[in-house]
Amino acid sequence: MVNLxxxxxxxxxxxxxxxxxxxxxxxxxxxxxAIQEAERCLQCKNPLCRSGCPVAxxxxxxxxxxxxxxxxxAARKIKETNALPAVCGRVCPQEVQCESKCVLGIKxxxxxxxxxxxxCADYEREMKLTEVPEPAQPTGKKIAVIxxxxxxxxxxxxxxxxxxxxxxxxxxxxxxxxxxxxxxEFRLPKKIVEAEVENLIKQGVKLExxxxxxxxxxxxxxxxxxxxxxxxxxxxxxxPTFLGIPGENLNNIYSANEYLTRxxxxxxxxxxxxxxxxxxxxxxxxxxxxxxxxxxxxxxxRLGAEAATIVYRRAREQLPARAEEVHHGExxxxxxxxxxxxxxxxxxxxxxxxxxxxxxxxxGEPDSSGRMRPxxxxxxxxxxxxDMAIVSVGTGANPVIxxxxxxxDRNKWGYIVVNDDTNETTKSSVYAGGDIVTGSATVIxxxxxxxxxxxxxxxKLMGIKSEVKDD
Amino acid sequence: MMAREYKIxxxxxxxxxxxxxxxxxxxxxxxxxxxxxxxxxxxxxGERIPLTLSNWxxxxxxxxxxxxxxxxxxxxxxxxxQGDSLYSLAGPLGNPAKVEKFGSVxxxxxxxxIGGIYPIAKAMKEAGNHVTVIMEARSNYLxxxxxNLDSVSDELYIATAxxxxxxxxxxxxxxxxxxxxxxxxxxxxFMGCTxxxxxxxxxxxxxxxxxxxxxxxxxxxxxxxxxxxRVSVDGETKFVCVDGPELDGHKVDWDELFIRKHIxxxxxxxxxxxxxxxxxxxxxxxxxxxxxA
Ligand SMILES: Cc1cc2nc3c(=O)[nH]c(=O)nc-3n(C[C@H](O)[C@H](O)[C@H](O)COP(=O)(O)OP(=O)(O)OC[C@H]3O[C@@H](n4cnc5c(N)ncnc54)[C@H](O)[C@@H]3O)c2cc1C
Ligand SMILES: Cc1cc2nc3c(=O)[nH]c(=O)nc-3n(C[C@H](O)[C@H](O)[C@H](O)COP(=O)(O)OP(=O)(O)OC[C@H]3O[C@@H](n4cnc5c(N)ncnc54)[C@H](O)[C@@H]3O)c2cc1C
Ligand code: SF4
Ligand code: SF4
Ligand code: FES
Numbered sequence: 001m002v003n004l005x006x007x008x009x010x011x012x013x014x015x016x017x018x019x020x021x022x023x024x025x026x027x028x029x030x031x032x033x034a035i036q037e038a039e040r041c042l043q044c045k046n047p048l049c050r051s052g053c054p055v056a057x058x059x060x061x062x063x064x065x066x067x068x069x070x071x072x073x074a075a076r077k078i079k080e081t082n083a084l085p086a087v088c089g090r091v092c093p094q095e096v097q098c099e100s101k102c103v104l105g106i107k108x109x110x111x112x113x114x115x116x117x118x119x120c121a122d123y124e125r126e127m128k129l130t131e132v133p134e135p136a137q138p139t140g141k142k143i144a145v146i147x148x149x150x151x152x153x154x155x156x157x158x159x160x161x162x163x164x165x166x167x168x169x170x171x172x173x174x175x176x177x178x179x180x181x182x183x184x185e186f187r188l189p190k191k192i193v194e195a196e197v198e199n200l201i202k203q204g205v206k207l208e209x210x211x212x213x214x215x216x217x218x219x220x221x222x223x224x225x226x227x228x229x230x231x232x233x234x235x236x237x238x239x240p241t242f243l244g245i246p247g248e249n250l251n252n253i254y255s256a257n258e259y260l261t262r263x264x265x266x267x268x269x270x271x272x273x274x275x276x277x278x279x280x281x282x283x284x285x286x287x288x289x290x291x292x293x294x295x296x297x298x299x300x301x302r303l304g305a306e307a308a309t310i311v312y313r314r315a316r317e318q319l320p321a322r323a324e325e326v327h328h329g330e331x332x333x334x335x336x337x338x339x340x341x342x343x344x345x346x347x348x349x350x351x352x353x354x355x356x357x358x359x360x361x362x363x364g365e366p367d368s369s370g371r372m373r374p375x376x377x378x379x380x381x382x383x384x385x386x387d388m389a390i391v392s393v394g395t396g397a398n399p400v401i402x403x404x405x406x407x408x409d410r411n412k413w414g415y416i417v418v419n420d421d422t423n424e425t426t427k428s429s430v431y432a433g434g435d436i437v438t439g440s441a442t443v444i445x446x447x448x449x450x451x452x453x454x455x456x457x458x459x460k461l462m463g464i465k466s467e468v469k470d471d
Numbered sequence: 472m473m474a475r476e477y478k479i480x481x482x483x484x485x486x487x488x489x490x491x492x493x494x495x496x497x498x499x500x501x502x503x504x505x506x507x508x509x510x511x512x513x514x515x516x517g518e519r520i521p522l523t524l525s526n527w528x529x530x531x532x533x534x535x536x537x538x539x540x541x542x543x544x545x546x547x548x549x550x551x552x553q554g555d556s557l558y559s560l561a562g563p564l565g566n567p568a569k570v571e572k573f574g575s576v577x578x579x580x581x582x583x584x585i586g587g588i589y590p591i592a593k594a595m596k597e598a599g600n601h602v603t604v605i606m607e608a609r610s611n612y613l614x615x616x617x618x619n620l621d622s623v624s625d626e627l628y629i630a631t632a633x634x635x636x637x638x639x640x641x642x643x644x645x646x647x648x649x650x651x652x653x654x655x656x657x658x659x660x661f662m663g664c665t666x667x668x669x670x671x672x673x674x675x676x677x678x679x680x681x682x683x684x685x686x687x688x689x690x691x692x693x694x695x696x697x698x699x700x701r702v703s704v705d706g707e708t709k710f711v712c713v714d715g716p717e718l719d720g721h722k723v724d725w726d727e728l729f730i731r732k733h734i735x736x737x738x739x740x741x742x743x744x745x746x747x748x749x750x751x752x753x754x755x756x757x758x759x760x761x762x763x764a
Contacts, residue, residue: 171694173512173519173559209475210561212694215507216498238696242708249703249727258697266518266691275518275543276691277738351730399695399713 004108008037008115019301019332022185022269031071034119038066041111044103049113052101054448055081059098059113066116075124076131078117083157084150084447086125086192087179089118092444093322125195132202136163141461144169144228146213146401149177150443151434152234153196154450155457156205162458166204167228169211171400174265177236179443181265182257184295186302187325190264214400219408219430230429230457233408233416234450237435239396243287247345248391251352252279256288256296256392263299281388283307285356287342288392289314290440294325296390297334308334311384313341313361313374339363339374343381345389355385395440408432415439422456423449431457477560480533482553485615489583490538490549497532499524499562505590506568506685506717509534510693512559513547520544521690521712523587523662524563526619534562537586537615564693565716569683570594573658574601577649577680578624579642579671581607581663585616587685588662593623595660601625603656605645607667611636642667643674656680661720665728672720682720686711688728702728 012018012026029037041063049059057078065074078085092098094114102110124130141164145152148170156166174180176193201207213219213235222228240255242248259278262268266276284300286293289312300308310329312319316338319326330336339361346355360380367373397414407427409417416432418425423433433449435441458464481493499509503524510519526535540549551557568591576595580588585606596602604624608614609632621627629637630645638645642661650656661671662685675682688700688711695713702709703724709715 171561172692173561210559211498212561212564215563216502216561238694240696240698242698244708249701249708249724249731251730255698258691258699261691261697267516271738272543274516275547351727 002042002104003040004104006036006040007109008033008112010112010115015328015331015333018186019298022302024189025186025328028122029115029119031069031123034066034071034116035069037112037116038063040104041067042103048101048103049098049111050101053098054442054444055451057082057085057098057117062120063111063113063116066120071120071123072127072129074116074120075129078120081451082444082447083154084196084443085117086121087150087188087196088444088447089114089116089121090188090192091183091322093442095323097444125192130195130199132199133161135161135204138165139163139462141165141229142167142227143457143461144222144226144231145234146219146231147171147177147234147236147434147436148175148197148207149234149236149434149446150179151236151446151450152177152232153200154447155232155234155431155433155454157200157203158451158454159457160200160203160205162454164458164461165206167206167208169208169213169217171210171212171235172265173209175207175209177234181261182292182295184260184264184299186298187295212400214403214405218404219401220404220406223429229461230431232450232453232457233401233425233430233432233436234434234446235398235401235436237395237415237440238398240391241394241396242391243342243393245342245344247347247353250345250347251350252281252388253345253353254279254388254390256286256292256390257395259296259390260292260299263303269299269303278303279388280304281386283386284388284390285309285311285384285386286390286392287311288394289319289321290392290394291321291325292440293390293392294321294329294334296392298325298329298332300388300390301332301334305388309337309384309386310334311337311340311342311356311358313339314371315339315363315374318371337384341374341376342389346383353386353389355383356389357381357383395435397436401436413439421452422460423453424456424460429460475556475559477557479551479553479555479557482551485537485586486613488540489586489613489615490540491586492536492538492548493533494536494557494560495533496560496562499560500527500529500532500534503527503529503534503563503590504567505570505594507563507565508693508716509536509560509562510564510690511536511548511557513544513551514558517547517558518544519559519691519693520548521564521687521693523583523685525583525586525589527590535586537583539583561693565712566714568594568660568685568717570598572599575603575654575656575658576600577603577605577646577656577659579605579607579646579659579661579663579667581642581667584662584664584667584685585614585620588660589616589619589623591660591662592620596623596625600658603649603654604628605630605642607631607642607645607663609633641670643671646671646674650678659683659720660717661685665725668720669723669725672723672725676721683717684720684723685716686718686723686728687716688712688731702731 062077099110262278267274268278286297361374363372409426434446607630668684700711705722
């Protein structure tokens with residue numbers, strides 16, 4: 001019998017409690033719940049869900065293993081195409097990817113693929129059943145990976161398995177990229193990222209932290225002096241964008257990157273035990289509507305805000321954040337001021353923000369992205385009071401890597417241009433992928449690019465001619 | 472995770488409150504250029520703080536930093552001993568100082584800047600400039616680095632706030648005096664506290680002397696990722712860590728910079744007062760260390 005509407009409900013901390021702590025919001029499915037949910041899957045012969053996944057996870061296959069209570073085997077099945085299931089199960093926008101294509105979703109509720117993915121990955125890790133696979137025979141080739149975000153970690157993992165020597169260079173003192181400095185603990189516990197990195201190290205990947213490439217070494221030096229045969233650039237899109245409106249440099253106006261880095265990477269929520277401070281606004285406004293904005297606004301609540309508001313210039317349906325984050329934020333008391341755009345920050349006599357002048361927007365004709373373009377309504381200005389603003393309106397290409405990088409072409413937004421089949425840049429043997437190629441996108445997208453590049457690097461270094469396509 | 476070691480080879484209190492550190496890091500020493508800085512964490516729970524590269528030895532693979540003890544992070548650094556390792560050390564960061572053959576160059580340094588201007592003066596000298604250095608301190612017992620600065624300058628002057636050595640006053644006053652004497656400069660560079668940088672910039676502006684200042688905005692990552700080090704220069708937002716640290720002193724919005732620098736004043740006080748080291752005097756700290764060792 002087809003169970004259309006019985007989708008598993010994720011047990012989670014009650015909103016009033018979780019909105020004041022940094023512990024993970026959902027607890028994860030129990031074994032019984034996971035099996036029950038797995039039983040809803042129809043095991044389609046032509047699984048549409050798989051076509052919605054950017055790395056084509058073998059969804060019916062892993063779900064079948066859950067049904068058979070082979071949880072660790074299920075995790076291993078996912079790992080054949082996705083190296084970080086515990087992460088992706090938590091942060092993929094499933095509602096527009098795998099789950100959006102699930103046949104059950106047409107008439108009812110799709111299978112909770114993300115929950116199941118998370119479940120078996122957590123099971124494998126917590127039960128200490130993670131297997132460290134034996135790498136292939138050493139090839140004698142050496143590859144430098146710049147950046148330890150999801151993209152860099154994927155490239156490194158794949159290449160080390162193929163027998164290459166891999167060194168990751170990371171600018172910060174901790175690995176993980178956005179997974180570590182951006183996405184908060186209550187959504188992605190750092191111990192998960194740490195466990196994944198530990199596994200890579202066990203497989204033989206070398207990790208050089210505190211290593212800012214472009215300054216400490218250049219890409220050219222890595223290749224000509226340090227003996228690397230290929231380089232992969234996975235430095236992300238970390239440069240914060242500001243609105244460029246008056247008053248932007250008042251105190252207590254943060255970029256989301258700064259706010260989240262203080263809170264997550266530097267653990268400012270444990271100040272003064274951890275020495276890095278972060279302001280604790282009482283009335284916080286976050287500008288933007290993506291995952292980054294949602295993470296910021298929910299962090300502000302947990303740091304003691306009495307009011308936390310999202311200001312977004314488009315309409316609700318257009319919020320780019322994952323549906324689950326919007327839903328969780330709402331439950332926790334986040335307010336939304338939609339179709340609203342700031343035009344000016346207002347400061348007090350101490351140079352701190354005290355408010356924001358905004359203009360009301362309405363939706364006009366669709367723009368190049370196909371979304372209806374927000375246009376300002378004349379004379380509709382009004383003021384929102386606040387004592388802190390967090391700007392989360394997108395990011396640009398990380399600048400430092402380019403301080404001495406010739407021959408690598410970039411597009412008009414500053415992102416690296418690559419060959420779509422190989423992720424090779426316009427400079428031979430230099431590859432790139434993830435946000436530094438696409439602009440801010442998704443974890444799984446960055447990982448997919450990493451896999452493509454790993455295969456291409458392997459083929460090139462080993463002189464394998466035929467294009468072995470990833471599946 | 473992977474063990475890192477940034478060993479402190481040498482460390483002592485150069486003058487009261489200013490500590491000299493020589494640290495082993497061949498990667499940074501190899502690439503260091505005048506005007507660049509590093510980001511340092513004393514321990515895992517510490518802040519990332521920027522410190523200027525005040526010297527380096529490419530052969531030995533060491534770098535020299537001068538640390539002015541101010542608040543918790545500098546205090547925690549200073550509590551480390553020779554033989555200890557820093558938790559994190561990244562660099563060299565920032566753009567190298569603009570060094571070319573300008574002609575006659577004036578270089579002024581105060582507090583940690585007395586250490587930090589040495590590589591600048593050296594590079595300016597090597598580029599064929601006539602180098603005039605002014606160092607400033609509250610009193611003569613706070614001056615250091617004479618020998619180094621002397622070796623790379625054509626003229627070396629001192630300014631002290633109490634007149635105990637050199638002129639009674641500050642860098643900008645010595646500069647005015649030199650101008651009155653008919654000295655001509657083609658370029659100025661200043662490093663020190665923000666107040667000093669502003670005063671010096673205000674002094675050189677009417678004379679139209681192009682002035683670079685090594686700004687010390689609050690930083691976090693030091694790689695252009697967070698934007699907390701932003702300052703307005705000529706109406707444009709610049710990130711000190713990637714666009715600087717040297718920026719045009721005549722175009723910096725000083726008022727804004729002062730306000731931004733004091734954003735964490737309350738937290739700094741909390742952090743400082745609640746810190747365990749505070750309950751001990753320096754002497755007690757040493758006793759404890761010796762006892763514990
Ligand atoms: C707050 C936030 C929430 C998000 N939420 C989601 C979500 O829920 N779901 C989702 O799918 N996506 C989400 N994203 C997007 C996703 O995190 C990114 O698309 C993804 O992390 C990109 O991976 P990457 O490997 O390309 O780069 P990053 O994760 O950005 O990692 C790049 C790494 O390179 C390092 N680096 C930079 N420059 C240098 C250099 N010169 N030398 C050495 N190292 C350098 C950086 O320090 C960093 O560690 C979110 C992003 C943010 C910021
Ligand atoms: C490019 C650059 C180079 C520098 N070089 C040196 C140097 O060679 N020697 C030296 O002693 N100092 C240097 N500084 C200043 C040094 O970083 C600060 O004194 C230090 O961070 C203070 O930390 P604290 O916790 O001890 O003091 P706190 O109590 O935190 O603060 C004391 C003062 O330092 C400033 N400050 C606080 N946190 C930071 C931060 N993360 N980054 C920058 N400033 C901050 C604040 O404005 C405050 O007024 C430099 C700063 C910059 C930006
Ligand atoms: S990786 Fe993401 S998109 Fe693919 S199956 Fe897993 S949750 Fe779905
Ligand atoms: S489309 Fe849905 S029902 Fe079909 S295999 Fe995929 S998850 Fe199962
Ligand atoms: S310190 Fe973060 S951008 Fe400069």
